[in-house]
Amino acid sequence: xxxxxxVLLSGGLDSTTTLAIAKNQGFEVYALSFDYGQRHRVELERxxxxxxxxxxxxxxxxxxxxxxxxxxxxxxxxxxxTHRNEKEMSSEIPITYVPARNTIFLSFCLAYAEVKKALNIxxxxxxxxxxxxxxxxxxxxxxxxxxxxxxxxxxxxxKENLKIHTPLIQLTKAxxxxxxxxxxxxxxxxxxxxxxxxxxxxxxxxDSCLLRLKGFSEAGLKDPLDYPE
Amino acid sequence: xxxxxxVLLSGGLDSTTTLAIAKNQGFEVYALSFDYGQRHRVELERxxxxxxxxxxxxxxxxxxxxxxxxxxxxxxxxxxxTHRNEKEMSSEIPITYVPARNTIFLSFCLAYAEVKKALNIxxxxxxxxxxxxxxxxxxxxxxxxxxxxxxxxxxxxxKENLKIHTPLIQLTKAxxxxxxxxxxxxxxxxxxxxxxxxxxxxxxxxDSCLLRLKGFSEAGLKDPLDYPE
Numbered sequence: 001x002x003x004x005x006x007v008l009l010s011g012g013l014d015s016t017t018t019l020a021i022a023k024n025q026g027f028e029v030y031a032l033s034f035d036y037g038q039r040h041r042v043e044l045e046r047x048x049x050x051x052x053x054x055x056x057x058x059x060x061x062x063x064x065x066x067x068x069x070x071x072x073x074x075x076x077x078x079x080x081x082t083h084r085n086e087k088e089m090s091s092e093i094p095i096t097y098v099p100a101r102n103t104i105f106l107s108f109c110l111a112y113a114e115v116k117k118a119l120n121i122x123x124x125x126x127x128x129x130x131x132x133x134x135x136x137x138x139x140x141x142x143x144x145x146x147x148x149x150x151x152x153x154x155x156x157x158x159k160e161n162l163k164i165h166t167p168l169i170q171l172t173k174a175x176x177x178x179x180x181x182x183x184x185x186x187x188x189x190x191x192x193x194x195x196x197x198x199x200x201x202x203x204x205x206x207d208s209c210l211l212r213l214k215g216f217s218e219a220g221l222k223d224p225l226d227y228p229e
Numbered sequence: 230x231x232x233x234x235x236v237l238l239s240g241g242l243d244s245t246t247t248l249a250i251a252k253n254q255g256f257e258v259y260a261l262s263f264d265y266g267q268r269h270r271v272e273l274e275r276x277x278x279x280x281x282x283x284x285x286x287x288x289x290x291x292x293x294x295x296x297x298x299x300x301x302x303x304x305x306x307x308x309x310x311t312h313r314n315e316k317e318m319s320s321e322i323p324i325t326y327v328p329a330r331n332t333i334f335l336s337f338c339l340a341y342a343e344v345k346k347a348l349n350i351x352x353x354x355x356x357x358x359x360x361x362x363x364x365x366x367x368x369x370x371x372x373x374x375x376x377x378x379x380x381x382x383x384x385x386x387x388k389e390n391l392k393i394h395t396p397l398i399q400l401t402k403a404x405x406x407x408x409x410x411x412x413x414x415x416x417x418x419x420x421x422x423x424x425x426x427x428x429x430x431x432x433x434x435x436d437s438c439l440l441r442l443k444g445f446s447e448a449g450l451k452d453p454l455d456y457p458e
Contacts, residue, residue, distance in 0.1 A: 064293050069344040100340035103380045107336040111329035115298040140379045147372040151332045151364045 002028040004118035005165070006109045009033050009059070011047035012192045013212055014124035014168055017180035019054055021167045022122045024183050030116050031059040032109055036101075037067035042200040046191045053189060058116075062108055069099065082205040102135035106144050106164070113162065114152050121148075122165045128172055141166050173215025181221070188224035204228055231257040233347035234394070235338045238262050238288070240276035241421045242441055243353035243397055246409035248283055250396045251351045253412050259345050260288040261338055265330075266296035271429040275420045282418060287345075291337055295327055311434040331364035335373050335393070342391065343381050350377075351394045357401055370395050402444025410450065417453035433457055 005027035007019045022029050031054075033047040044061060051059035102125065109121045125136040134140065145164045152162065168176050180187065192212045193202035202209050204227035216223040234256035236248045251258050260283075262276040273290060280288035331354065338350045354365040363369065374393045381391065397405050409416065421441045422431035431438050433456035445452040 060297060062294070062297060065291070066340065068289060068291060069341050099343035100336055100380055103339055103376065104333070104336040107329055107333040110332055111295065111327075112298050114328035135380045137379065140376070143372070143376040143379050147332065147369070147376050150366065150369045150372050151329055 002026060003120060004028045004030060004057070004113075004116055005120035005122055006030045006032055006113045006116065006118050007056075007122040008105055008109055008124065009047050009051060010124075011043035011045075011050060011190065012124075012208075013173075013180070013187060013190045013215075014126060014176060014192075016050050016124075016185055016187075016190045017176050017183070018122050018124035018167060019050065019056075020180055020183040020185045022120075022165070023054055027120060027122075029054065029056040030112060030118060031056045032105075032112050033059070033061045034105060034108070035061055035063040037065050040191065040194060040196050042196055042198070043191055046189055046200070050189050053186065060112065064104065064108075066101065066104070082203070084207055084210070100135070102133075102140070103144070106148075110148050110151065110162070119162050120165060121162065122167070124168050125166050126168050126173075126176070127170065136169075138166075138169060141169070172218070173211055174218035177215050177219045177221060181219075186224075191225070201225075202227055231255060232349060233257045233259060233286070233342075233345055234349035234351055235259045235261055235342045235345065235347050236285075236351040237334055237338055237353065238276050238280060239353075240272035240274075240279060240419065241353075241437075242402075242409070242416060242419045242444075243355060243405060243421075245279050245353075245414055245416075245419045246405050246412070247351050247353035247396060248279065248285075249409055249412040249414045251349075251394070252283055256349060256351075258283065258285040259341060259347060260285045261334075261341050262288070262290045263334060263337070264290055264292045265327075266294050269420070269423060269425050271425055271427070272420055275418055275429070279418050282415065289341065293333065293337075295330065295333070298328065311432070313436055313439070329364070331362075331369070332373070335377075339377050339380065339391070348391050349394060350391065351396070353397050354395050355397050355402075355405070356399065365398075367395075367398060370398070401447070402440055403447035406444050406448045406450060410448075415453075420454070430454075431456055 005022050007022050007029050009015045009019055009031040019029060031051045033044060035044055113121055127136055127138060141164050148162045191200055191202065192208045194206040194208045195203045202225055213223060234251050236251050236258050238244045238248055238260040248258060260280045262273060264273055342350055356365055356367060370393050377391045420429055420431065421437045423435040423437045424432045431454055442452060
């Protein structure tokens with residue numbers, strides 16, 4: 001019997017590569033996506049296609065309305081910043097930060113893992129490009145793993161430990177893309193833009209598009225997505 | 230300016246007493262309830278009435294569908310156990326346990342607290358009566374507090390610490406009721422039953438009703454709710 005893993009799948013480049021890594025390590029994958037009132041809802045269609053493409057054991061889309069609390073450019077009617085250089089991107093916690101988002105996402109992963117009796121959770125966080133996000137740091141992940149093992153039946157019974165895997169955490173975007181290509185990821189399915197057009201065309205100028213384009217460029221590859229001129 | 234606190238309010242006896250304690254300590258209260266597909270949805274009407282009664286600064290009801298994952302008698306079509314004695318109640322993790330529920334609830338409290346710039350979260354968990362629930366243990370709460378301070382802007386900036394308050398954690402049900410009565414809680418508004426009738430009449434025979442009735446009895450008080458004969 002294969003070991004089971006829950007993979008947080010946004011439909012972006014990082015989470016899709018993470019899914020490919022989990023599959024490559026032999027896990028039976030249970031993918032979890034969130035419909036959280038994000039502007040870039042076309043991500044969810046991509047997540048569905050990617051889950052199908054990788055023949056996951058199950059794919060759940062959980063609806064939660066993070067707009068109800070407000071406080072982020074990804075869910076509010078605040079403009080997403082564009083054309084920023086790397087120094088500007090990393091100078092402070094970005095306005096695209098959604099309060100406690102990864103804590104919430106990981107909590108649902110934990111519930112899903114507990115129901116499916118999975119002892120592994122894969123998360124595509126990255127501490128290099130997203131240094132401004134508090135909940136992408138390694139110490140946050142370690143603290144969540146500790147919590148997870150106290151929060152669940154498995155933890156109480158002390159039999160087995162739940163592990164949070166973050167295979168991308170120390171990789172550059174170029175490294176991530178190279179690894180994904182090795183594993184056969186079709187990056188034309190993935191969407192990383194914070195502010196895509198309705199059909200899914202990326203803007204090419206938000207932080208996320210700029211990091212992605214730079215990653216492909218540094219990897220010596222061409223991004224298969226079409227960007228506006 | 231008053232300090233702000235987010236209080237998790239289910240509409241039950243414990244969370245209502247916790248709200249009264251937070252108010253009594255001088256906090257400006259932001260109440261948060263969950264519509265999570267629980268059988269006992271009449272709780273939410275009570276939560277609304279209680280929030281109004283205590284004149285909270287804001288009350289949010291967050292909808293999340295925990296039924297999607299399954300695995301608990303509180304959200305599935307599994308029978309809620311009845312007529313159990315204390316030994317039976319504490320012998321194992323109960324079927325009424327909802328996987329990772331408190332982790333999920335606390336994560337949303339954290340998001341709400343971060344948006345409202347509140348540094349306090351109050352939670353009515355109890356380690357005496359609910360010894361079988363992994364996510365009601367003091368070590369779970371401590372681990373969440375550590376996580377919360379790593380997960381948020383406040384934590385990154387290292388300015389101020391977020392605190393999780395669990396004023397009931399070591400109290401017996403009788404102590405909780407006595408404390409609530411001192412603070413003027415109207416327990417006729419609260420509902421603790423796992424399986425109430427549509428109008429809100431408690432069953433009187435589930436674990437939660439039995440613990441509540443025993444608490445009132447030990448406190449030498451009469452529960453103001455009407456139970457079936």
